[in-house]
Each structure stands twice: as C-alpha cells, then as structure tokens.
Amino acid sequence: MSLKQHYILEVQNLSKNFSGVKALDQVQLKIREGEVHALMGENGAGKSTLMKILAGMLTPDSGEIFFEGNALHSHRDLKILSAGIAMIHQEMLLVPELTVAQNIFLGKEIRRGKTWWLDDRSLNQKATELLAQVGIALDARTPMKNLSVAEMQMVEIVKAISKNAKIIIMDEPTSAISDKEVKSLFNIISDLKARGVAIIYISHKMDEIFRIADTITVLRDGKYIQTKPAAELNQDSLISLMVGRELDTMFPEHTEAKGNILLSVQGLGRQGKFSDINFEVSAGEVLGIAGLMGAGRTEIARAINGLDAPDTGNIYIKGQKTKINSPQDAIKNRIGYVSEDRKEVGLVLGMSVKENITLASIKKHKRGLFVDDASERTAVANMIEALRIKTPHPDQPVKNLSGGNQQKVAIAKVLLSSPEIIILDEPTRGIDVGAKFEIYKLVKDLAAQGLAIIMISSELPEILGMSDRILVMAEGKQTATLQKAEATQELIMQYAMPQ
C-alpha cells in the first residue's frame, strides 16, 4: 500500500451535547494524508455533528483535536482547522449569478496590486488553470446557473483546492448526479489522493463506499464503533457494524396476490420530458420504475399526481378515463404521492409532526367550523405508532427529525388521505439502513393490503428487491418492462443507458 502512515488529522474523545442529548460521545477519527476515509453510520449516528465541528461550524464540549500534529486548544485554533478543511455541502453554497471563476475565488478575489480594483483577467486565468489541473472541461466565465448539479459540485471541489485544503469533506456527493458524472467525480477523487489531499466521504450507497474508500470508520448513536481498512469489510459486515445487529434479509418477502387493475396510463406524454408511456398497476402489486437521473421518471409521477399536466395520452383509474389537473383531483381519485424531495415538496419543515401528518387530510377532522383537536391527535398518534416514527412529541417541528423519520412523516401524510394507489419517488434517498428496511417492510405491507404501488428508485438493488414488475426508462422513453424473474442489474442498466 502506498498510503502514508502520517495522520493529518486526529480526533480523540470528542463529545458534544445538544440540550442533554449526546450527539457525540467520546468519538475518535484518524485521517491519513491522501486517503479516502468513509464515515459510516445511520442518520443520527453523529456524522454531521462531527463534520460540522471539523468545518468550524460547531464547538465541541470536550475532546482533543490534532491537525498536522498540532494540538488545537481553543475555538480560535479550530478556525485554523477549518482553513485546512473544506466541505462540499449537500446544499451547494454557490452564487448562481456569478461566473465559475468568480465563485471559485469568492471571498479571496484577485486585485490589481493593492488597489480596490478587481483583476478579472488574472481571475479567469487562474481559475482556468485550476480547472485544467483537476481535468474539468469548463469555461471559467460560464455563469454558475448554467451548470448541472454535477458541474457545480466540481466547482466546489476546485474551490476547495484553491484554498489549499488538506482535507475535503464530501457529504453524499453522488445523491443528485448521474452514473457517468459519478465516474468523473471518482477520477477527480483519485487525482486529489495523489496530491496528498485526504477525503472524508459520507454516503449511504454501499457500492460506492467499497469502490473508493481506503478506510472506513463507523459511528453508531453518537459513539465510535470501529475503524478498519475497507478491504477487511464487506457489505454485510459493514451494515451489521452500522446497525448493531444482523440484517439477514434486506428485502421482505412478498406474496404475490394481484387484484384488479387500479391505474393504467396510455400514451402519456409531456413535451420535452417524456413520451408514449404505457403501463398499468394492479391492487397488491409493486411496479418499479428504473432509469438514470433525468430519464423522466419523476415527471411521470408529477403528471399522474396533477402537479404538471400531461400534454398527450390518458390516465385510467379503475378503468375509467380520468382527468387529473391538480393534486386535489389526485387525492379525490385516491392517488397518493410521496415526493423524492422531502424538504421542498414533501414536508413543511417548520410545522410540527402532527400538522404535517394531517396536512392532506385535515378536512376529515372538522367539528363545525373548527379543527377537532382530539380526533386529529388520535389519527396522528396511530400513524406514529404504526410507522414507528421516532419523535419526542407530535408537536415537535418536523425539521428536527432524522431523514428516515421525516420520510415516514411524509408517507404517513399520504396514507391518511386514504389512497388506493401510492407513488413513492426515491423513498429511501438519504436515509439510513435501518430506516430503509422499515420502509421496505411498510411498502410490502401496503401492497399486501391491496394498494397499488409505483416505486421510483435509482438504486438497482432496491428496485430488484421490491418490484413485481420493472418499467425501465431512458431519456423520456419507456425502453422495457421486465418481470421480476427475468430482471437483473445488468439487464436494467442495458435498457436504462441512453442509446
């Protein structure tokens, strides 16, 4: 192994409390120069708290941090640390109206000598050099807003390099980019490694972890569990370290008991998004929709749910041709939609768990002019119990919950509108393994109760494990419908790749 034994960052016995809750409890982390160090753990394990401390956004309660061999004593020292560590955020921190070069040098603009004047030429030149160094084919003068998510991420990485960061933290960097872009991201990562930059890599995607990580540290419930070379672990052993128990089967068994066709679409199309889509889902069935990012899957879900009306084709509910022009129409026709975007479309983050759960069905809890508090609370309590939503109180703002529990709230909301057809769009994105399993089980239970389920997912194991049939899409077109028995990852990918 060419890994240097020198630790660039050592964290020992680090603890942090949030109003009595131990977010971090005596955690350790040792990062070598030039390694990809995966930080694993379920949501709520303490990963983000640890990263926020390293990025200088939070102060720890106690513990020791050594950066390049120097002990860091005070909050001021932690600022030194944050100068050597760059974080690529899940929510990008870039200014859309400025150019690539202006964003890279934001806050450290190049001036003409010691004057107040900007030196745009040097700025663009230096940015171009940096982009070339990392091998990114982008014009430094392009406005940020014209870039794709993946390209923006690249710019964030270049920005980190420009400030000579020794460690770059990547938090779910592949959650919103295509497979091809993932490849070039990984190329950049190996290039960074060669220059001695260490990467702290956070992701829920197992295959990625084993593709690029050199070392893996696992946290659970705010506690340090173990650090091991990635080569000494496999998916099963890693998962059992993360959840603290063996997950013998990830996907629950589903007994196939198909009923009547509840939803079918014929020739459905929307200009520039998707065209000529035909499928049907029966009661008790899970139809998976696979495809790459941008294949038009979410757009179909939005069309069926009345968020963006289709231009062509028809939707049939129980054989009846039905127009769905708004989410109200969808709910009336007993279609429920769990959006891929919990934060923007699924939930009102500032509202309580209770208010979110009843948001789509509050009209059922009316007594005269007013909301019937007692009946609302009963419905909410039932959902919290049935879906095992972990919340200290129904009145807790939903933004304080972990990703998995937020997702359960979003699903609970849809369930209370008594749907017969549920569209789940990336239902397990960004949530931890334990919660994933619970959601899989829930989906199977709902199917067993006779609901028709459409599940959109970018994770092939999930699609394969959950679906009775799989519709594959590429570039807005339906390229295949596969039966469970014949479907394999390779076959799906073959149909999902743009021709």
Next chain:
Amino acid sequence: MKDTIPNLTQNGPKINLNIGKYGLLVALLLLCTALTIITPKFLTLPNIMIIVTQVTINALLAFGVTFIIITGGIDLSVGSVVAVTSVATATFARADNYPLVVPLAMGLLVGLGFGALNGLAITKGKVPPFIVTLGTMTIGRGLALILSKGRPISNLSDSFNYIGSGSLLGIPLPILILIVVFIVCTLLLRKTVMGRYVYAVGGNEQAARASGINVNKVKLFVYTLGGGLAALAGIILTSRISTGQPNVGIGFELSAIAAAIIGGTSTSGGVGTITGTLLGALLIGVISNSLDLLNVSSYYQQVVMGLIIIGAVLLDSLNKNKGN
C-alpha cells in the same frame, strides 16, 4: 504521548436573551409601569382611551397584514384602502340619506374588492405581492381623491358617527369591535382548516400544493380578509373624525407591518400569531403616546419607532441563533 487538552469549551458567561413567548408582554408591562412612575399623565382614563383608539385602527390593519405575511406575502395597500373606504362610506353616510347599513356595506365592499383584486393579481396574474399592492396603494389613493374631488366629506349622520364615539356598557364601540375581531382572527388562524392552510402555504408552498391544498384560494382569502379589515378600520376612523378624508391613512401600511413584525411574524412566512400582533400594536401605541407625553418631537419619534422595529427582530434572531 501528546499532552492532553483539558477542554475545548470556550464559552464565557452566557447572557440569556431568551425572554420567550411572553417577552413582548413583559416589555409592554415594564414600559407601562415605568411610564406610570415617570409621568402622572400616563395612567389616566382619557390618556388610556387615546392610546386604545389609536391602537384599534393599527391593530385591525395589522391583523389582516399578519395573515398575509404568514403566507409569505405583503400588503402595502391597506393605508390607501382606509382612504377609499373613508370616502366611499362618507359619501353614503351624509345626514340621513340612506339607512346606516348602506354606507357600512359600501365601505366593506370597497375594501373586500381591493383585497380580492390584490389576491387575483397575485394568484392568477402571478405578479409578486409587493408589486401588486404597491400598485393598488397608488390606485387607491388616486380613487379616493377622484371620488371626493380632493375635498373632505363632512356632515355625516349621527347614527353613523355613533360607531366611532358611542359605547356599550361603558366600553367604547371601537374597542368592542377590536376585541371581537381579535377573537375571530385568533380562532380563524389557530382552530380552523383555513388557518392551518395559511401556515402551510407560508411554510412551504410547494408542499402545500402537493398535499392537495388550493394555494390560490388560501392567498385570495388572506388578501380579501386584509382588504375587509382595512375597510373596517376605515369605517371606524371616518366615524370617529366624522369626515370622509381622501388623505387619511398615509403610512398606515407601514405601522401595520411593523406591529406584525414586532409581534413575531416572520417575513419569510409560516410564522406569526394574532396575539403577538396585538401586543406589537399596543407596544407601538404606548411608545408613541409616551413620547408625546414626554414632549419628544415627532421627528425623533420616527427615529425611535424605526429602531424598535429593527431591535425587535434583532432580539428574535439572537434568540434563534442561541438555540443553534
């Protein structure tokens, strides 16, 4: 081994700014106590009446504005709606031309109409609320001047004047109206489905829409309500001064927004209460009254008011940051 670092905690003594839910009430009571001690004129019945009547108008406007700001919008037109209402009401309230119900209905219709117009332009026309209500603010002022030919309308009927000057069980009618409206608005916002939707639309419009909420209907409702409450304020004011005044209400929209904001309504939407707004309006009323009593020039009063608006929001944001 390396030396151990005892602790990374660097926090000095913590100053607790968290005056919490009742902060505004406490501030108001402290201020009133202080004023009672400083000037004997403060705690007298006539002075209290002056304060409350002033507060009535602002609070009515601010209640409507609170609904609107919670949905993430803004309404700059309420001051002008007061003026148009004043002119429209007075036109039909001249010495016993029509039964009392006519001027009242006319005034309310004008206000509701303006509100609905705002709401329609915002929802159907997709014009930003700031622009729409800036427009209707100017239109309203112009219409008030046109309808009145720029002159005050006086000689209003006694029955009409009774609204602003009469009383029931010793309580002035305007205050009774305020109390009723306060209760109705509080219940509406906290206990009804529409109230829940108002918070949802302001908290996350996309999520509200995806949950099957008719977002346009909610917005149309709040702007119409805002217009209606502005009309009610206009009617009370007209009755109290016994004149239809096209120039009345200039700057009222800003005091109303200030009351809502001091009362804890967030301009980014999703947050706010009617009680908070009432306290905000009372605080503004008491402060401007006390500055009057202490003979502070009205020029300085404006500076003080501005500082209070910023101070209230600053205190609130400091509190929020404390909680991480």
